[in-house]
Every structure is written in C-alpha cells, then in structure tokens.
C-alpha cells in the first residue's frame with residue numbers, strides 16, 4: 363500500500379517533483395524546461411522517440427546527472443538545485459533498474475536481491491527477497507548464479523533487487539526492452555502488479571506507446587526535450603493536443619481540406635472543424651479503427667462507389683485498404699482496421715461510416 367505523506371499544510375507531498383529542468387551536453391540542449399510531478403503510488407511513463415531526452419531526465423531525478431537548471435524534490439524535500447545542493451543517488455531512497463542492469467556475478471539470485479537490505483534481520487531479508495522473486499516468477503532460481511540465467515530472468519532479478527528495499531520511488535529505464543515480445547508481456551504484467559502492491563511511485567522511460575498505455579496511470583509524452591502532453595492514456599489517445607501526439611500512438615489516415623462553413627469536405631464525408639478559422643487549411647487525421655465498413659450489393663456496372671482495394675488478416679484484426687469516393691468526386695486511399703477476420707473481395711463496394719471520436723482535426727500550418 364502506498365503511504366501518503368502530507369506536508370505541514372496537509373497537502374499530499376509528491377513522490378517526485380521536477381521543476382523547470384533544463385540540461386545541456388556540450389552545446390546540445392537536450393532537456394528544455396521540463397516540469398513533472400509523480401504522486402505517491404502513481405506510475406508515470408515518460409514516453410517519446412529516441413533521443414528526446416527521457417533518459418537524461420530520469421538520470422537527473424536519480425542524481426546520476428548533476429542538475430544544471432531547475433529543481434528536483436522527493437517527498438517535498440529538495441534534493442537538487444543548481445550548484446548548491448546535490449544529494450547523491452544512494453541517499454535518495456530510489457530504486458533504479460535499467461535495460462542492461464548488471465547483477466553481481468559472484469552472488470546468487472537471492473544474495474543479489476538481499477544485497478540492499480543490510481539493515482533488516484537476516485530472516486526477514488530472505489523472506490522479503492523470496493516473496494518478490496516469487497511475484498516475478500523467479501522462485502525456482504534463488505540459488506542460481508546470474509551467468510546461468512537468460513536475459514529475461516536476469517531482468518526480473520534486477521527488478522526484484524531494485525524493489526526489495528521498497529523505495530518510495532522507482533526509476534525504470536526501458537527495463538523490458540531486451541526481452542522478446544511474449545516474455546516482455548509477462549514481465550510487464552508481473553512488474554505492474556508488484557509495483558501496485560508495493561505502492562511505489564514509478565517513473566518508467568519507454569519509447570513504446572503500447573507499453574506506456576499498459577503500465578501508466580499517466581503518460582508524459584516528450585519530443586525534442588519538452589513534454590508535449592501529460593495525461594491518462596485515455597486522454598492522450600482520445601484528446602491529443604497536436605498531430606505528433608496522434609501519430610505517436612499508431613498509424614493514421616491523413617486527409618486535408620479547406621474549412622467552409624465550419625466543416626471540411628473529405629471523401630469520407632463532412633468533418634466538423636468549427637473551431638478553425640473559415641478558409642483555413644485543415645489537417646484531418648483518422649485512426650484506422652474509426653472507419654466502420656458495411657458491404658454493399660451494387661450492380662456490376664456501378665462505379666464511383668467506395669470499394670475494397672485489398673484485405674489482409676493481421677491476426678486479431680484485419681487491415682482493409684480502401685478507395686474512398688466522396689460525393690464531390692474526391693478520392694483517397696485509406697486503411698481501416700476491423701476486429702477479427704473480415705476479408706472482403708477486391709472491388710467489393712463498401713459504405714464507410716466514421717466514429718468521430720477517433721477523428722482529429724488540426725489547423726495545417728505548413729501552407
């Protein structure tokens with residue numbers, strides 16, 4: 363269970379608070395004014411493309427990187443300010459696990475996990491380590507040495523070692539990325555349950571949007587040293603603030619048009635754009651799952667109706683390539699994603715309906 367710490371004025375103290383953090387390597391500014399708070403027990407994923415500054419931010423929170431500008435607080439205590447205060451990593455009571463966290467090769471799995479529990483009586487130490495290893499599916503390996511373990515097993519031991527002292531804050535940098543897909547799903551799931559059971563606040567760095575959605579209570583999406591949007595997975599997926607956020611969560615169909623009477627005409631119908639200036643160019647982004655398809659019976663000589671170009675089974679869903687025909691003669695090649703097996707023939711006439719909650723319209727500023 364998470365223990366909520368209150369400040370003297372009875373407000374919850376954040377497990378981690380980063381305020382206006384900037385960081386530069388040589389002349390390269392890689393973090394540009396990031397503020398982020400993590401509540402006790404909350405799992406926050408720092409998500410973004412390679413090189414956007416995620417790891418640097420996590421290293422600053424851990425104390426592995428000296429803060430240049432801004433401030434870092436843990437449970438209301440300022441642990442880093444530029445050129446004044448720098449509490450070293452080992453005094454921050456944070457658990458760290460990285461993609462390639464090395465285990466101590468000369469210690470058994472059990473000894474690796476009990477290593478950070480020196481203050482506890484020996485029996486309690488062992489119980490705690492065994493319990494955590496069991497939760498992460500490693501109960502059968504307690505007397506094994508690291509070189510006898512697979513990469514995935516070593517990863518789980520590294521997580522157990524980081525979690526063992528029940529840190530108030532866990533900092534995880536791509537901890538599952540060296541694992542194959544199936545193992546990764548299991549370890550993610552085990553890790554999420556352990557984190558929630560222990561109530562450790564967590565900052566998890568990942569470039570994988572699905573992983574972030576699976577793990578996070580909130581996601582902070584970064585681009586080029588800045589946080590673009592922070593919110594629940596649902597908020598980022600369903601109310602993205604800009605096109606980058608939309609595309610980061612998967613393929614989208616892109617259409618464009620001019621706003622007339624508050625609407626944009628597209629080959630899949632009129633789209634509301636009433637908040638954009640009249641006459642401006644609009645960028646319409648439609649997720650493949652927003653297209654709802656209905657097969658039509660039409661005479662063979664019927665033409666200029668939307669139809670199937672190709673259909674592929676992807677496993678859990680089918681991907682349908684469509685040629686969409688608008689009433690005004692516009693055409694567009696679109697991708698629709700339909701759950702299960704749906705494999706219409708090439709040329710099959712189709713009616714296309716839109717789930718407007720998965721359609722996003724932004725002003726196109728590239729003109």
Ligand SMILES: Nc1ncnc2c1ncn2[C@@H]1O[C@H](COP(=O)(O)OP(=O)(O)OP(=O)(O)O)[C@@H](O)[C@H]1O
Pocket residue numbers: 387388392410411412413414415416417418419569
């Ligand atoms: N020690 C360093 N010295 C110089 N430049 C660095 C150093 N560490 C990182 N960088 C640069 O800072 C930028 C941000 O790196 P960072 O590792 O924080 O990004 P990231 O979002 O975690 O990327 P990835 O997902 O690829 O790990 C990159 O351009 C990187 O090359």
